[in-house]
Amino acid sequence: EAGVAQSPRYKIIEKRQSVAFWCNPISGHATLYWYQQILGQGPKLLIQFQNNGVVDDSQLPKDRFSAERLKGVDSTLKIQPAKLEDSAVYLCASSLLFQETQYFGPGTRLLVL
Amino acid sequence: RKEVEQDPGPFNVPEGATVAFNCTYSNSASQSFFWYRQDCRKEPKLLMSVYSSGNEDGRFTAQLNRASQYISLLIRDSKLSDSATYLCVVKGSPNAGGTSYGKLTFGQGTILTVHP
Numbered sequence: 001e002a003g004v005a006q007s008p009r010y011k012i013i014e015k016r017q018s019v020a021f022w023c024n025p026i027s028g029h030a031t032l033y034w035y036q037q038i039l040g041q042g043p044k045l046l047i048q049f050q051n052n053g054v055v056d057d058s059q060l061p062k063d064r065f066s067a068e069r070l071k072g073v074d075s076t077l078k079i080q081p082a083k084l085e086d087s088a089v090y091l092c093a094s095s096l097l098f099q100e101t102q103y104f105g106p107g108t109r110l111l112v113l
Numbered sequence: 114r115k116e117v118e119q120d121p122g123p124f125n126v127p128e129g130a131t132v133a134f135n136c137t138y139s140n141s142a143s144q145s146f147f148w149y150r151q152d153c154r155k156e157p158k159l160l161m162s163v164y165s166s167g168n169e170d171g172r173f174t175a176q177l178n179r180a181s182q183y184i185s186l187l188i189r190d191s192k193l194s195d196s197a198t199y200l201c202v203v204k205g206s207p208n209a210g211g212t213s214y215g216k217l218t219f220g221q222g223t224i225l226t227v228h229p
Contacts, residue, residue, distance in 0.1 A: 040121075040221065041221050041222075042117075042200050042202075042219030042220050042221050042222050043157065043200075043219050044219070045216050045217065045218075048216060056216055091156060091157075100145055100147075100162075100204060101159055102159075102217065104156035104157050104158070105156060106155070106156055107156055
């Protein structure tokens with residue numbers, strides 16, 4: 001079974017630039033999550049989708065971050081404009097509806113210079 | 114106070130040693146508890162769930178003390194391949210409106226290195 005796919009795997013940008021990340025969850029997983037993991041810390045939930053609806057975005061910095069999951073499958077996370085402190089690994093995860101086990105993708109490593 | 118706190122370590126132990134990790138959480142309404150493992154530059158993967166009665170999976174034993182809001186992970190007979198970061202994870206209760214299905218909150222992780 002294919003796992004969670006993410007692209008790109010690495011991205012280097014300058015501050016104030018924009019960047020977008022893509023995630024394709026495991027087939028059939030209705031719930032999709034985006035996490036930010038700063039070096040030395042555990043992942044922090046940014047946003048949770050159930051199908052194409054937002055369930056929790058309480059920790060998403062909405063002035064610069066946005067995310068969508070228009071057709072209830074793939075999702076994109078955008079940062080505009082990026083700041084130095086956005087340097088982190090952005091992890092996408094998915095799970096079956098109401099199931100606790102989350103499966104993570106390999107992540108996108110973002111470096112903001 | 115952090116929602117989930119772990120000793121970051123690092124723990125450096127020889128092969129065959131027994132090592133224990135501790136974790137505390139602040140929200141008494143938390144519903145579910147897990148240990149995830151994260152290898153260097155890899156994604157987190159579920160190691161095991163933690164139940165009130167305690168549970169064991171091979172060399173790994175997890176325990177939960179709800180009264181003390183404390184979770185532990187014990188690794189017996191450590192292997193080189195156990196070297197990783199171990200993340201304590203707590204799932205909160207759904208919000209009053211029922212629209213949040215209990216988000217996972219991760220601790221900062223405990224680094225374990227097992228050496229020959």
